[in-house]
Amino acid sequence: MIPFVIYTVIFIAAYYIVHNVVRRAGRSTDYTSLKTVTFGDESAVSPDRTASVISILSIFVLWGMFTGSVLLPSFLHAPGPFKGIATFEYTAETPDGARDTATVTVLVHPHGQEVSPPEIEPGDGWANNDSATISIWRSGLIRVDKNDALGRKDGARITQVNGQAIEPGGTVMTEFGRVGMSPKGTLNFVPTKGWQMEPIWLPSPEAVATRLAEIATEGFRGSTLWQHLGYSLMRVVVGFFFGAMVGIPLGYAMGLSNWFRGWFDPIVEFMRPVPPLALIPLVIIWAGIGETGKIILLFLAALWIMAIAARAGVSGVNISKVHAAYSLGASKAQIMRYVIVPNSLPEIFTGARVAMGVCWGTVVAAELVAAEKGAGMMIMVASKFQNTDIVIMGIILIGVIGFGIDMLMRWAERTMVPWKGKA
Amino acid sequence: MSGLEIDNISMRFDLVNGTSVQALKDVTLTLKPGELMSVLGPSGCGKTTLLNIVAGFLAPTGGQIMLNGRVVRGPDAERGMVFQQGALFEWMDVRQNVGFGPSMKNMPKAEKAGIVDHLLDVVGLQGFKDKAVYELSGGMQQRVALARCLANDPDVILMDEPLGALDALTREKMQSLVLKLWKETGKTIILITHSVEEALLLGERLIVMAPRPGRIHKEYRLPFAEMGVDADLREVKKHPEYTSTREEILNMIWNMEEEIMGRSEDAS
Ligand SMILES: Nc1ncnc2c1ncn2[C@@H]1O[C@H](COP(=O)(O)OP(=O)(O)OP(=O)(O)O)[C@@H](O)[C@H]1O
Ligand SMILES: [Mg+2]
Numbered sequence A: 001m002i003p004f005v006i007y008t009v010i011f012i013a014a015y016y017i018v019h020n021v022v023r024r025a026g027r028s029t030d031y032t033s034l035k036t037v038t039f040g041d042e043s044a045v046s047p048d049r050t051a052s053v054i055s056i057l058s059i060f061v062l063w064g065m066f067t068g069s070v071l072l073p074s075f076l077h078a079p080g081p082f083k084g085i086a087t088f089e090y091t092a093e094t095p096d097g098a099r100d101t102a103t104v105t106v107l108v109h110p111h112g113q114e115v116s117p118p119e120i121e122p123g124d125g126w127a128n129n130d131s132a133t134i135s136i137w138r139s140g141l142i143r144v145d146k147n148d149a150l151g152r153k154d155g156a157r158i159t160q161v162n163g164q165a166i167e168p169g170g171t172v173m174t175e176f177g178r179v180g181m182s183p184k185g186t187l188n189f190v191p192t193k194g195w196q197m198e199p200i201w202l203p204s205p206e207a208v209a210t211r212l213a214e215i216a217t218e219g220f221r222g223s224t225l226w227q228h229l230g231y232s233l234m235r236v237v238v239g240f241f242f243g244a245m246v247g248i249p250l251g252y253a254m255g256l257s258n259w260f261r262g263w264f265d266p267i268v269e270f271m272r273p274v275p276p277l278a279l280i281p282l283v284i285i286w287a288g289i290g291e292t293g294k295i296i297l298l299f300l301a302a303l304w305i306m307a308i309a310a311r312a313g314v315s316g317v318n319i320s321k322v323h324a325a326y327s328l329g330a331s332k333a334q335i336m337r338y339v340i341v342p343n344s345l346p347e348i349f350t351g352a353r354v355a356m357g358v359c360w361g362t363v364v365a366a367e368l369v370a371a372e373k374g375a376g377m378m379i380m381v382a383s384k385f386q387n388t389d390i391v392i393m394g395i396i397l398i399g400v401i402g403f404g405i406d407m408l409m410r411w412a413e414r415t416m417v418p419w420k421g422k423a
Numbered sequence B: 001m002s003g004l005e006i007d008n009i010s011m012r013f014d015l016v017n018g019t020s021v022q023a024l025k026d027v028t029l030t031l032k033p034g035e036l037m038s039v040l041g042p043s044g045c046g047k048t049t050l051l052n053i054v055a056g057f058l059a060p061t062g063g064q065i066m067l068n069g070r071v072v073r074g075p076d077a078e079r080g081m082v083f084q085q086g087a088l089f090e091w092m093d094v095r096q097n098v099g100f101g102p103s104m105k106n107m108p109k110a111e112k113a114g115i116v117d118h119l120l121d122v123v124g125l126q127g128f129k130d131k132a133v134y135e136l137s138g139g140m141q142q143r144v145a146l147a148r149c150l151a152n153d154p155d156v157i158l159m160d161e162p163l164g165a166l167d168a169l170t171r172e173k174m175q176s177l178v179l180k181l182w183k184e185t186g187k188t189i190i191l192i193t194h195s196v197e198e199a200l201l202l203g204e205r206l207i208v209m210a211p212r213p214g215r216i217h218k219e220y221r222l223p224f225a226e227m228g229v230d231a232d233l234r235e236v237k238k239h240p241e242y243t244s245t246r247e248e249i250l251n252m253i254w255n256m257e258e259e260i261m262g263r264s265e266d267a268s
Helices: A002-025 A049-065 A205-218 A227-258 A258-271 A276-287 A292-314 A321-325 A334-370 A375-384 A389-416 B049-054 B096-097 B102-103 B109-122 B138-151 B168-185 B198-201 B224-227 B240-267
Strands: A084-093 A099-109 A130-135 A140-142 A157-161 A171-175 A177-181 A188-191 B003-015 B020-031 B036-040 B062-067 B081-083 B158-159 B186-192 B207-212 B215-221
Touching: A002 A049, A002 A140, A002 B020, A002 B224, A084 A188, A099 A140, A171 B020, A205 A227, A205 A389, A205 B102, A227 A292, A227 A334, A227 A375, A227 A389, A276 A292, A276 A334, A276 B158, A276 B168, A292 A334, A321 A334, A321 B049, A321 B081, A334 A375, A334 A389, A334 B102, A334 B198, A375 A389, B003 B049, B020 B049, B020 B062, B020 B158, B020 B215, B036 B049, B036 B158, B049 B096, B049 B168, B049 B215, B062 B138, B081 B138, B081 B215, B096 B102, B096 B109, B096 B138, B102 B138, B109 B138, B168 B198, B168 B224, B198 B224, B215 B240
Parallel strands: A099 A130, B036 B186, B036 B207, B081 B158, B158 B186
Antiparallel strands: A084 A099, A084 A157, A140 A188, A171 A177, A177 A188, B003 B020, B003 B062, B207 B215
């Protein structure tokens, strides 16, 4: 909730700063500002790149703030968890009204460190001082009356913490955290957790980066990082390739022949709405969890998309183009080659872009279910061992690769079918 | 026998709901080689249908088309077509579009290049031959379409509202170009238009069609095309006969339109 509020504040503040302070200096009347109709005209809205940069930066800043990242100056950090020596006092009372007070010293230490309780003096009176250790983000029971001269079996009860009354089930807030009392009268101490995220939920950016460097050099589960990613990519490329090799001719046949159209329409229309993920169990039963199964799955994912794209490309041809070609003396084969095929390319490229995206998503999901190598397998195994940094690293890499694939397909589209959308 | 014979053509479209539309009924016309004929008529009177039948895209339900003594059985390079718009191949540049017909005949490269260059000169697009067609204005695109049609050296050129999408000024320039090409190449041309002025200027013969069923209502023989070949078209329009014929045809079409409206009001 708090991160969301901060993000909104950054959004609004950045808008005002960029518009009123930065841009005021170099303001000029450009054509956009002279446009009267801008609403609903798609060309009138183009992404403000400054906003994009600030947006990405603020996500990283927020991430750093709430994980105590060393990349950020510490005054930007959200309050962190308490670390070091915490103390509080408790007061015990015997049935006959005698009271004594003692101090509890707790060493709050980073998780996983071997530490011993701090050395303390027993203090005076019948209630003795105590010491304990608790690791950051955790809590601990402290049997403060265990070492007292008059303990629980003598009828002594703890009645106050830091001078405030406490009873079973109650709590008292101290400077260092919360002291609670169990129904049986034992104290427990929860050191202040602050607003930062525990690394096990969300590691800091530098922890993820370090892990990336580590896995890039040492590998993960017997394969290098590049093998994991490479295997995923290879499956996508091979599956997509076969899907396109079968799907495009199938789509053409469906666009050109009534018989093919009738024969395959029910199959294609049925398979199209089936999410490829739903096929994973069946493919595993039939082909196992090896490469064959994954490639069959991706083949199926790409096949229908490509068939439908090719079909749309063929049926979408403007009839006057075909008529024009006929009256210019083209034969059927020539019309196919010089009119139908080029005319369908924009649709096919759009289909290919969609299919690559779907395949990438499907391969990751399939690897989550079962695989020996692959990006999805990497994050699934890491999550079983609570290696959140690897999971986050994997998600970022999967995102980056997915984005890269999309950019590549767009680039291919721009260079191969520059007339797209220009007819 | 040479020339284009449109012999007793009828066309009936059977609709999916079981009824049918008589788009054309007993249309008969003969065009001598090199004749320029414009066709006018209210919307839906079967002009496009007639042109598509001549081009061979549609088979008539009655009658036949003969060109140079042979019966027309389908589209062919001897009958070129210029569409209103959208029929250029946007995956080809201007040069490839114009050279499409020759390429389909596997004409030698050098010969093809000569034809393409010549035609681009004629239509005034020499400087644009490497441009993509979607980078051209509407008027330039129609000039490419004309050049592409001429590159195939057809006997008959069929035009369905070729200038309909152009602005007035471009349209006037294109009208002069069509007249010039007609005179220079001696092609038989049929031109459909919605503009009475254009029909008067671009027709040695002018056919006015009537709807339901589509048929020839009246035919004119006009001197304006011949005059317009080397005169300014605006001068031609000042001719007294031009003005009177225009009024006559406009009235005729108005009456037809009113009759159509009246009939459909009765029906409802
Ligand atoms: N493929 C078709 N199927 C059914 N009816 C058709 C078909 N093509 C044309 N028609 C009908 O035939 C008649 C003539 O149509 P056509 O397109 O030839 O008219 P037009 O004179 O070219 O009209 P416009 O000036 O609007 O272009 C119309 O009533 C039309 O509805
Ligand atoms: Mg028409």
